[in-house]
Amino acid sequence: MRSIWNGAISFGLVSIPIKLVNATENHSIHFRQIHLADGGRIRYRKVCELDEEEVTGGEIGKAYEDADGTMIPITDEDLAQLPLPTAKTIEIVAFVPADEIDPLQMDAAYYLSANGVPAAKPYTLLREALKRSNKVAVAKYALRGRERLGMLRVVDDVIAMHGLLWPDEIRAPEGVAPDSDVTVRDAELDLADALMDTLGEVDMDSLHDDYREAVEELIAAKASGEAVQPAESDDSGGGKVIDLIAALESSVRAAKKSRGEGDENEAENEGDMADVHPIKKTASGKTASGRTTTKTAQQKSTPKSTGTKKSTLSTSSPAKKTAQKQKKTTAKSTSSASTSSKSSVSAKKQTSTNARSTTKKKTAAPRKRASA
Numbered sequence: 001m002r003s004i005w006n007g008a009i010s011f012g013l014v015s016i017p018i019k020l021v022n023a024t025e026n027h028s029i030h031f032r033q034i035h036l037a038d039g040g041r042i043r044y045r046k047v048c049e050l051d052e053e054e055v056t057g058g059e060i061g062k063a064y065e066d067a068d069g070t071m072i073p074i075t076d077e078d079l080a081q082l083p084l085p086t087a088k089t090i091e092i093v094a095f096v097p098a099d100e101i102d103p104l105q106m107d108a109a110y111y112l113s114a115n116g117v118p119a120a121k122p123y124t125l126l127r128e129a130l131k132r133s134n135k136v137a138v139a140k141y142a143l144r145g146r147e148r149l150g151m152l153r154v155v156d157d158v159i160a161m162h163g164l165l166w167p168d169e170i171r172a173p174e175g176v177a178p179d180s181d182v183t184v185r186d187a188e189l190d191l192a193d194a195l196m197d198t199l200g201e202v203d204m205d206s207l208h209d210d211y212r213e214a215v216e217e218l219i220a221a222k223a224s225g226e227a228v229q230p231a232e233s234d235d236s237g238g239g240k241v242i243d244l245i246a247a248l249e250s251s252v253r254a255a256k257k258s259r260g261e262g263d264e265n266e267a268e269n270e271g272d273m274a275d276v277h278p279i280k281k282t283a284s285g286k287t288a289s290g291r292t293t294t295k296t297a298q299q300k301s302t303p304k305s306t307g308t309k310k311s312t313l314s315t316s317s318p319a320k321k322t323a324q325k326q327k328k329t330t331a332k333s334t335s336s337a338s339t340s341s342k343s344s345v346s347a348k349k350q351t352s353t354n355a356r357s358t359t360k361k362k363t364a365a366p367r368k369r370a371s372a
Contacts, residue, residue, distance in 0.1 A: 005143060006115065007088040009126065009152075016122045017115040018090070020143075023160060024109050029215050079145060090141040090150065090161070098136045101151055104170050107163035112152070123159070130154050138164075191248035198255040 003019035033042040045054050063071040080087075090112075114123040130137065130153065137152035139161070149164040221228050 001111070003113070004110075007090060007141070009112065009123075009139075010089045010091045011122070011126055012092075014122050014125075015089075016126060017119040018123070019113040019115045020161075021111045021113055022108075023111045027209065027212060029212060029219075084142055084147060086140045086142045086147055088142075090139045090152075092137045092139045092152070094138045095130075095133065095135045096138060097134070098153065101136065101138075101164070102170065105149075105164040105167070106151075107165055110161045110163070111155075112159045112161055127154055127157070127159050130159070188244055188248065191245065191252065195248055195252050195255060198252055198259070200259075 001021045003021050005020035007018065007020070009016040009018055034040060035042060046060065047054050061073060061075065063073045065071055112123075114120050126137075139150045139152055141148055141150055141161075143163075149166055151162045151164055152159055153162070154160070218228060
């Protein structure tokens with residue numbers, strides 16, 4: 001890999017000659033601007049606004065524009081004379097735990113390569129020290145005309161450096177959070193946790209740029225003169241008010257299905273509600289009155305994935321419906337017999353009660369005369 005900067009790491013009194021190499025590369029597809037009328041390419045030319053003549057790169061310098069529009073020329077010699085100790089040095093200023101670095105500060109990434117055989121020993125020493133301490137090094141360096149902040153860490157057997165933004169370059173997140181107070185229920189958090197567990201982890205190496213691949217296919221099709229088929233629109237419901245619980249439940253089911261973890265029975269019954277029938281309970285030859293059990297609101301809101309037993313629901317198969325009709329007919333006849341039996345028992349109890357009342361009245365009269 002081609003180096004973009006040569007210098008040294010300053011580690012106390014130890015100096016480690018290194019080369020700076022880009023650790024990342026851009027795979028984005030770049031387009032050219034063309035004239036729609038004839039397809040000619042549009043180019044930009046650097047023209048002096050005073051004499052309106054095109055100038056070459058050797059004739060172009062840099063200047064600072066003052067508030068009143070005055071241009072103050074700044075040459076490379078002016079910048080080279082600045083007292084900048086990090087002009088050719090990556091100066092380590094501290095060693096801190098990695099979690100103290102805000103990821104918002106992370107910028108470009110580079111590999112640091114030992115420059116020459118004498119640099120191998122101090123380079124390895126710094127690498128192993130970083131490994132054993134589980135810390136990262138905070139450093140200052142100069143690149144492309146400005147001093148920058150960096151973080152050194154170990155990647156495999158190489159020291160990598162991440163360019164960091166200065167703390168005052170990180171904007172405060174004012175006005176970004178929702179304005180209104182929102183309360184999240186425990187049930188919603190439980191479903192969100194279930195979705196996170198179902199999605200699980202991912203192999204970062206398996207991720208790729210689907211959009212770039214689609215653009216490449218589009219370019220290939222146009223280059224070969226093939227007809228380009230329009231992509232199917234994916235209406236994800238953006239901007240619509242949704243039922244959060246239902247969306248989370250659907251997401252969990254979709255994630256399980258994509259991983260082959262879905263319940264087959266649940267998949268078969270999904271979307272079909274079972275019929276509700278009254279249940280007849282019998283005990284000691286007597287039949288109790290039929291009670292129709294319906295779904296409560298809590299049962300309706302319980303996710304299917306919890307596996308709750310629907311003991312009061314019957315399946316919709318024809319055989320079971322026939323059996324239930326026969327049971328219902330038998331239960332009705334038994335209920336009629338039980339009702340008549342209960343009526344007879346009730347009449348006997350009433351006769352017995354009347355007899356006892358008459359007997360009490362007869363015995364109470366002589367007692368009153370005796371007292372007189």
